[in-house]
Amino acid sequence: MASLQPARGTHDLLPEDFRRHARVIDIARETASLYGFAPIATPIFEFTEVFQRTLGDTSDIVTKEMYTFTDKGGEQVTLRPEGTAGVARALISNGLSQHLPLKYFYAGPMFRYERPQKGRYRQFHQLGAEALGYAGPDVDAELILMSARLWRALGLDGLRLELNSLGTAASRQAYRALLVEYFGDHRASLDEDSQRRLGQNPLRILDSKNPEMQALIAGAPSLTDHLDEESAAHFAQLRATLEAAGVDYRVNPRLVRGLDYYSRTVFEWLTDRLGAQAAVCSGGRYDGLVEQLGGRPTPAIGWALGMERLVELVQDSAPPPPAPHAYLVPLGGAAEQAALALAEALRDELGELRLVTHCGGGSLKSAMKKADRSGAELALILGEEELRQGVVVVKPLRREGEQQGMERGALVGRLRECIQARRA
Ligand code: ATP
Ligand code: MG
Numbered sequence: 001m002a003s004l005q006p007a008r009g010t011h012d013l014l015p016e017d018f019r020r021h022a023r024v025i026d027i028a029r030e031t032a033s034l035y036g037f038a039p040i041a042t043p044i045f046e047f048t049e050v051f052q053r054t055l056g057d058t059s060d061i062v063t064k065e066m067y068t069f070t071d072k073g074g075e076q077v078t079l080r081p082e083g084t085a086g087v088a089r090a091l092i093s094n095g096l097s098q099h100l101p102l103k104y105f106y107a108g109p110m111f112r113y114e115r116p117q118k119g120r121y122r123q124f125h126q127l128g129a130e131a132l133g134y135a136g137p138d139v140d141a142e143l144i145l146m147s148a149r150l151w152r153a154l155g156l157d158g159l160r161l162e163l164n165s166l167g168t169a170a171s172r173q174a175y176r177a178l179l180v181e182y183f184g185d186h187r188a189s190l191d192e193d194s195q196r197r198l199g200q201n202p203l204r205i206l207d208s209k210n211p212e213m214q215a216l217i218a219g220a221p222s223l224t225d226h227l228d229e230e231s232a233a234h235f236a237q238l239r240a241t242l243e244a245a246g247v248d249y250r251v252n253p254r255l256v257r258g259l260d261y262y263s264r265t266v267f268e269w270l271t272d273r274l275g276a277q278a279a280v281c282s283g284g285r286y287d288g289l290v291e292q293l294g295g296r297p298t299p300a301i302g303w304a305l306g307m308e309r310l311v312e313l314v315q316d317s318a319p320p321p322p323a324p325h326a327y328l329v330p331l332g333g334a335a336e337q338a339a340l341a342l343a344e345a346l347r348d349e350l351g352e353l354r355l356v357t358h359c360g361g362g363s364l365k366s367a368m369k370k371a372d373r374s375g376a377e378l379a380l381i382l383g384e385e386e387l388r389q390g391v392v393v394v395k396p397l398r399r400e401g402e403q404q405g406m407e408r409g410a411l412v413g414r415l416r417e418c419i420q421a422r423r424a
Contacts, residue, residue: 008122009121010123017311019318019319021125021307022318024154024307024310025107027150027154028150029107031149031153032103032105033105035103035142035146036103037103037104037131038102038103039105039106040087040105040106042086042087042090042106043080044079045079046080047077050078050086050089051080051085054088054261054292055085055259055260055261056201056259056260058201058260059258060258061112061258064113065081065113066078066079066081067111067112067113079111080111081110081112082110082126082259082304084261087128087132088290088295088298097295097298100298101132102132103129103132104129104132106128106130107125107127109123109124109125112124117277118277119274119275119276119306119312124306124307124308125306125307125308129146129147130302131301132298133300135287136264136285137237137238137265138241140264140265140285141238141242141245143283145242145245145247147281147283147305151269154314155314155315156310158271159269159270159271160270161250161269162249162252162269163239163265164251164252164265164266165224165231165232165234165235165264166263166284167227168264168287169263169288171227172223172263175203175221175226176203179205179220179221180202182219182220183205184198186216189216190205190216191212201260203223203256204256205220222253223256231264234264235264238265249267255267257284261289262284263284263287265284266282266283266284266285267282267284267303268281268282271309273313274309274313277309280305280306280310281303281304282303282304283301285299285300285301286300286301286302287300322354323354323376324354324374325353325376325378326353326354326355327355327356327370327378327379327380328356328382329358329371329379330357330358330382331367331381334384335382335383335386338387340357342392343357349412350415350416356374356376358370364381371397377397377418378396378415379395380394380411381393390407391406391407392408392411394411
């Protein structure tokens with residue numbers, strides 16, 4: 001074994017991290033449900049074809065980042081690098097096209113073989129929302145408004161919205177030719193990446209982060225000026241709707257997004273607080289995707305956000321888990337058996353009871369230390385003598401008070417009081 005470290009680019013979510021993640025997911029799921037998005041989960045791996053057919057042969061994900069392997073049955077499968085292709089596949093596999101339109105919300109791990117750094121991992125987590133069977137631009141605006149509401153619900157400010165329209169596949173084809181001509185005239189000034197992209201996918205040159213390329217890119221023809229009429233109208237209406245709803249945004253004509261499946265609306269929410277990993281949430285319209293997978297033409301739009309980046313931005317830590325109401329300490333073999341049965345009976349009777357049973361034996365002194373450290377309100381002690389008498393010793397741990405032997409009925413009453421008090 002290489003070492004006992006987790007594999008490069010992966011990390012453990014210990015309880016505190018887990019709580020922060022879970023809180024974000026809960027708030028997002030709740031927010032999405034207020035807009036009519038239903039939670040779903042698709043498999044973590046799919047046939048490789050699902051991604052290959054949709055994300056684009058020249059996309060970074062397909063060319064460099066997929067975790068692909070042949071399973072024992074000889075099937076080529078891939079750990080999902082993103083969520084949208086799986087949702088589209090699920091729509092087709094489950095015959096859901098007849099129930100369109102549909103709105104889905106998902107959360108889960110994604111896998112990309114990337115160079116790990118802060119905010120960029122090989123296993124990371126996304127939340128996503130997809131609206132299928134909607135041509136927009138009303139739903140485009142609503143998805144963006146929903147994300148903005150989520151930032152507010154999380155107490156997050158300072159995220160900037162950038163917006164662009166990629167037009168239809170046909171109008172992009174014409175624009176592509178203009179780009180090839182422009183960048184072809186400046187071939188000598190292109191960096192290596194851009195030279196490669198010029199032949200394969202010239203739009204991606206606009207996405208280059210190389211500072212030396214920026215002046216050249218700034219002089220390139222702008223996609224916004226070459227939109228087809230319908231896409232231009234769609235974009236104008238989206239912008240007007242966002243303005244009417246008071247959402248600030250900037251049109252970034254260079255925003256092209258890395259995946260081939262997008263058409264028309266694309267957007268990103270960006271932060272200045274995470275260095276190079278500025279994109280927190282990204283999305284766009286993918287009107288051709290379902291058809292590309294073999295389904296009926298289905299206009300659709302969605303976004304996905306990176307949990308790790310978002311959690312990093314959300315300052316307040318999630319509240320700690322509530323302390324137990326009681327900590328039950330059995331003393332001796334016979335008491336241990338009886339204690340576990342008693343604990344189950346108490347849980348049956350008091351649904352909200354948070355009860356930790358002391359397991360692992362040891363002295364009364366060390367057990368009481370653990371009881372105290374658990375934060376419990378009460379210690380419940382059950383020894384051989386108590387067992388014979390049919391009582392449990394109840395000892396307050398957080399406030400003054402005598403310890404007291406109690407029969408079952410009185411014990412339940414005392415625990416009920418304790419639950420009430422903690423609730424208040
Ligand atoms: P980037 O430009 O940062 O590589 P991307 O365009 O590849 O992002 P998307 O495929 O749109 O990202 O995924 C949606 C969101 O998922 C991103 O905005 C980002 O917050 C997050 N994300 C993407 N890749 C990673 C990764 N390797 N590790 C952590 N988060 C990621
Ligand atoms: Mg990427």
